[in-house]
Amino acid sequence: MTQASPQRLGAIALACLVEPGTAGVAELVAEHGAEEVLARLRGQGSAARVVGRILPEQVPEMLAEMSRRGVRVVLPGEPEFPSQLLDLAEPPLALWIRGPLDLRAAALRSVAVVGARACTAYGERATAAVAGGLAEDGWAVVSGGAFGIDAAAHRAALAVVGPTVAVLACGVDVAYPRAHDALLARIADAGLVVSELPPGSQPLKHRFLARNRVIAALSRGTVVVEAARRSGAMATASRALEIGRVVMAVPGPVTSMASSGTNRLLHEQVARAVSDSAEVASLLTGPGSLGGDPGLQVGTRDGTHPAALDGLTDEARTVLGALPSRGTRTVEAAAERAGISPAACLAHLGLLEIVGLARRVGPGWRRCA
Amino acid sequence: MTQASPQRLGAIALACLVEPGTAGVAELVAEHGAEEVLARLRGQGSAARVVGRILPEQVPEMLAEMSRRGVRVVLPGEPEFPSQLLDLAEPPLALWIRGPLDLRAAALRSVAVVGARACTAYGERATAAVAGGLAEDGWAVVSGGAFGIDAAAHRAALAVVGPTVAVLACGVDVAYPRAHDALLARIADAGLVVSELPPGSQPLKHRFLARNRVIAALSRGTVVVEAARRSGAMATASRALEIGRVVMAVPGPVTSMASSGTNRLLHEQVARAVSDSAEVASLLTGPGSLGGDPGLQVGTRDGTHPAALDGLTDEARTVLGALPSRGTRTVEAAAERAGISPAACLAHLGLLEIVGLARRVGPGWRRCA
Numbered sequence: 001m002t003q004a005s006p007q008r009l010g011a012i013a014l015a016c017l018v019e020p021g022t023a024g025v026a027e028l029v030a031e032h033g034a035e036e037v038l039a040r041l042r043g044q045g046s047a048a049r050v051v052g053r054i055l056p057e058q059v060p061e062m063l064a065e066m067s068r069r070g071v072r073v074v075l076p077g078e079p080e081f082p083s084q085l086l087d088l089a090e091p092p093l094a095l096w097i098r099g100p101l102d103l104r105a106a107a108l109r110s111v112a113v114v115g116a117r118a119c120t121a122y123g124e125r126a127t128a129a130v131a132g133g134l135a136e137d138g139w140a141v142v143s144g145g146a147f148g149i150d151a152a153a154h155r156a157a158l159a160v161v162g163p164t165v166a167v168l169a170c171g172v173d174v175a176y177p178r179a180h181d182a183l184l185a186r187i188a189d190a191g192l193v194v195s196e197l198p199p200g201s202q203p204l205k206h207r208f209l210a211r212n213r214v215i216a217a218l219s220r221g222t223v224v225v226e227a228a229r230r231s232g233a234m235a236t237a238s239r240a241l242e243i244g245r246v247v248m249a250v251p252g253p254v255t256s257m258a259s260s261g262t263n264r265l266l267h268e269q270v271a272r273a274v275s276d277s278a279e280v281a282s283l284l285t286g287p288g289s290l291g292g293d294p295g296l297q298v299g300t301r302d303g304t305h306p307a308a309l310d311g312l313t314d315e316a317r318t319v320l321g322a323l324p325s326r327g328t329r330t331v332e333a334a335a336e337r338a339g340i341s342p343a344a345c346l347a348h349l350g351l352l353e354i355v356g357l358a359r360r361v362g363p364g365w366r367r368c369a
Numbered sequence: 370m371t372q373a374s375p376q377r378l379g380a381i382a383l384a385c386l387v388e389p390g391t392a393g394v395a396e397l398v399a400e401h402g403a404e405e406v407l408a409r410l411r412g413q414g415s416a417a418r419v420v421g422r423i424l425p426e427q428v429p430e431m432l433a434e435m436s437r438r439g440v441r442v443v444l445p446g447e448p449e450f451p452s453q454l455l456d457l458a459e460p461p462l463a464l465w466i467r468g469p470l471d472l473r474a475a476a477l478r479s480v481a482v483v484g485a486r487a488c489t490a491y492g493e494r495a496t497a498a499v500a501g502g503l504a505e506d507g508w509a510v511v512s513g514g515a516f517g518i519d520a521a522a523h524r525a526a527l528a529v530v531g532p533t534v535a536v537l538a539c540g541v542d543v544a545y546p547r548a549h550d551a552l553l554a555r556i557a558d559a560g561l562v563v564s565e566l567p568p569g570s571q572p573l574k575h576r577f578l579a580r581n582r583v584i585a586a587l588s589r590g591t592v593v594v595e596a597a598r599r600s601g602a603m604a605t606a607s608r609a610l611e612i613g614r615v616v617m618a619v620p621g622p623v624t625s626m627a628s629s630g631t632n633r634l635l636h637e638q639v640a641r642a643v644s645d646s647a648e649v650a651s652l653l654t655g656p657g658s659l660g661g662d663p664g665l666q667v668g669t670r671d672g673t674h675p676a677a678l679d680g681l682t683d684e685a686r687t688v689l690g691a692l693p694s695r696g697t698r699t700v701e702a703a704a705e706r707a708g709i710s711p712a713a714c715l716a717h718l719g720l721l722e723i724v725g726l727a728r729r730v731g732p733g734w735r736r737c738a
Contacts, residue, residue: 126623251620251632254495254644263620266635266642273635273642275623 004063009056010035011075012063015094016054016198017041021210026076026091034093054198066199070188071172072097079313082107087243088217092196098172099165099192101140101344102313106163106192109350110140111280112219112240114233115149115226120258123226126250127152128159130223133277135162138350140191142167142219144211145184147177149225149233154187161331163347164191167218169211170203171195190343194218212236220284221246223274227261234261241270246283248274315340319348320357320367328364373432378425379404380444381432384463385423385567386410390579395445395460403462423567439557440541440568441466448682451476456612457586461565467541468534468561470509470713471682475532475561478719479509480649481588481609483602484518484595489627492595495619496521497528499592502646504531507719509560511536511588513580514553516546518594518602523556530700532716533560536587538580539572540564559712563587581605589653590615592643596630603630610639615652617643684709688717689726689736697733 011034018025018041028037038056054062063073074080074095082104085091097103113131115123127149131141135157143150145166157164164187168176172193175181187193196214197207212232216222216239224247227233237247249271252259265271274280315338322337322345323329329337335345349365352358359368380403387394387410397406407425423431432442443449443464451473454460466472482500484492496518500510504526512519514535526533533556537545541562544550556562565583566576581601585591585608593616596602606616618640621628634640643649684707691706691714692698698706704714718734721727728737 122622122624129623250623251628251635251642253491253622254498254619255491259620260644263642263644266620267644267648269638269641272638273620273632275629275632275636279636 004060006056007033007035008075009059010038012059012073012094013054013056014038014041015073015075015092015196018093019210020092020196020207021090021213023090025093029093066096069173069199070098071199074103080104082218085214085217088213090213091217092214094196094198096172096195096197096199097192098188098194100190100341101163101165101192101347102315103165103192103194105313105316105351106140106165106347107142107218108220109138109347110142110163110165110219111284112142112215112222112236113149113153113225114143114215114222114236115153115224115262116228116231116233116258117146117148117150118258119148119152119226120256122252122256123149123250123258124152126252127225128156130156130225130250130274130277130280132156132160132162134280135164136160137277137281138162138346138353139277139281140165140347140350142215144168144208144215144232145176145180145187145193146232147180149227151180151183153225154183154191158186158190161190161342161346163343163350165218166191166193167211167215168193168195168203169197169207171197171199171201173199174202176203190341208232209235213239216240216245217243219245221248221280223248223250223280224262224265224271225250226252226256226258228257229261229264231261234265237265237271247271248280248283250274315344316348316351319345320352323352323358323365323367325367328361328366330364334365373429375425376403377444378428379407381428381442381463382423382425383407383410384442384444384461384565387462388579389461389565389576390459390582392459394462398462435465435568438542438568439467443472449473451587454583454586457582459582460586461583463565463567465541465564465566465568466561467557467563469559469710470532470534470561470716471684472534472561472563474682474685474720475509475534475716476511476587477589478507478716478722479511479532479534479588480653481511481584481591481605482518482522482594483512483584483591483605484522484593484631485597485600485602485627486515486517486519487627488517488521488595489625491621491625492518492619492627493521495621496594497525499525499594499619499643499646499649501525501529501531503649504533505529506646506650507531507715507722508646508650509534509716509719511584513537513577513584513601514545514549514556514562515601516549518596520549520552522594523552523560527555527559530559530711530715532712532719534587535560535562536580536584537562537564537572538566538576540566540568540570542568543571545572559710577601578604582608585609585614586612588614590617590649592617592619592649593631593634593640594619595621595625595627597626598630598633600630603634606634606640616640617649617652619643684713685717685720688714689721692721692727692734692736694736697730697735699733703734 131153140163141157249262500522509532510526591609618631
């Protein structure tokens with residue numbers, strides 16, 4: 001964990017104070033620093049909607065308590081903070097995180113899979129196929145932890161021991177929806193549970209829309225599986241489009257209300273139609289790929305990657321060290337050697353693959369020359 | 370019927386001789402005239418695949434016999450020949466037609482609705498909704514008279530007493546498939562059965578591909594409802610695309626093989642997704658419409674249409690005369706007044722609407738000022 005400098009404590013206290021998605025705060029922080037902005041907000045009756053009040057001097061105790069409960073916080077510019085979140089007009093001031101993966105590494109090769117709470121059996125099947133296939137290939141499946149398509153996406157990733165990230169509209173320690181208590185615990189065990197709201201925050205209505213922008217920005221692309229015309233998933237697609245992410249939709253029966261939004265996205269040519277995980281992956285990485293990777297500026301695929309090693313976290317280096325340069329090693333064997341979970345290992349392998357340092361060969365992986 | 374000049378008899382005899390879709394024949398005819406081409410083809414062992422041999426002097430008797438059986442023939446340049454067929458590299462040399470509608474008028478406002486023979490219940494429902502809605506609005510529904518989607522499209526149009534056109538890969542007097550004997554008879558009674566093959570021709574395999582190009586060219590756009598990846602309907606979509614027609618596909622479950630071709634068309638952005646007849650109509654006529662109308666060069670929508678009346682057939686003028694300039698009249702009432710069938714009347718009304726001479730008001734129609 002980064003040293004708790006006064007600046008960091010001030011930034012965390014500020015993040016606890018300001019409602020997610022509030023316009024202009026990031027600019028103020030960039031210009032004046034978090035401590036100054038915090039002082040101003042506290043000094044005067046501020047217009048900014050506030051989340052929770054905490055003094056900078058109380059932050060260390062809060063962080064210690066959170067640490068005991070397995071929750072860490074990362075700020076913009078810190079190693080685990082995904083730089084592509086800065087594509088947002090109102091980037092998160094902080095992210096609270098539970099789980100064993102590295103968020104930045106996971107986000108570099110991630111896809112949001114979102115959709116209706118009231119989904120159909122078809123939507124669940126399609127989600128399982130798309131999200132499962134992507135997770136199996138090391139793509140982190142990002143979703144919102146809600147009922148319906150979200151839950152199906154997380155479960156599909158967990159089922160293949162692939163990386164998955166739940167971005168919540170409440171604190172990472174709040175079980176919402178309550179029926180997803182166990183699911184969120186499994187995600188926190190094997191993947192990541194993330195929120196820009198401080199622990200203890202409740203899921204208020206406007207926070208879902210703010211949360212959707214984080215899902216959109218965190219991922220290289222967003223797949224909408226089933227959605228009615230006016231729905232949160234459509235809002236996520238819209239935010240993804242605004243910041244230049246690839247928006248995809250799974251076609252569905254035109255006779256199904258649950259596919260009315262997705263089919264509309266296709267009709268309006270807002271979204272590309274995707275029928276399986278291979279089509280998603282090809283849009284994000286294939287020749288003529290639509291997906292820029294704003295976070296990926298290390299290494300190249302042609303074998304010349306002087307900067308690649310510099311961009312790696314310590315854990316990613318450990319995974320790289322766990323790969324043979326001849327023959328191959330399975331994800332499980334590499335994970336054991338690296339001393340991390342298979343899901344975390346797979347997320348790193350996905351990243352190492354796109355920066356050209358690792359290669360999948362049949363069922364195993366090898367280090368690139 | 371046009372006077373049977375020697376040129377016309379020669380052109381018909383030539384059309385009976387050459388296999389549909391044979392490259393280069395139209396150019397030869399344009400350069401040397403049908404009689405000369407016919408003489409050359411008969412004079413030497415020709416490379417052109419031949420359909421049926423008939424001498425020009427035998428044509429009048431054949432036409433008389435066909436006329437008794439309700440079959441007429443139209444040649445390029447004649448009033449009923451749809452000029453947009455000339456967009457094809459190998460336009461038909463002649464069209465044999467059964468049915469009460471005017472083919473050129475019907476084609477001006479027509480949509481091809483095609484798809485798999487082995488369709489699903491979903492495909493049938495979607496076809497009924499799309500084709501029925503279009504036909505109800507006066508669009509001629511063009512298809513191939515085959516099992517599955519084709520039949521559902523024709524039936525949906527007939528059910529709403531709307532115009533429909535079956536383009537066959539055999540003679541218009543040949544019941545193929547045999548089980549569609551009654552369906553084809555109904556289409557010939559209320560709509561049109563069309564073929565470029567002379568009466569009596571059998572549905573040989575290669576003739577289906579040649580036929581598909583006519584379906585594509587005859588229509589302003591092609592809707593593929595359900596199709597496997599390699600199928601006749603996909604070939605029709607491909608021909609439609611080649612000649613700049615709008616290609617549309619109805620999204621379907623990604624779990625259904627019957628939708629694998631249509632969803633692929635959407636993924637590849639070859640086709641626009643359409644969920645109902647309104648979306649089809651908007652792509653063909655709406656603001657920013659994709660569909661050029663190569664055959665429509667009469668009149669404008671802004672009320673200035675000096676040429677519009679000139680471009681009308683006698684029957685269309687009669688229908689126009691059957692409309693009130695104040696108040697409205699139903700299709701049925703206008704049809705009775707004009708002395709034609711409601712389906713024929715609706716086809717004319719659709720045409721009169723796009724040239725700006727008639728307007729739909731609620732359930733009725735009125736003449737424009």
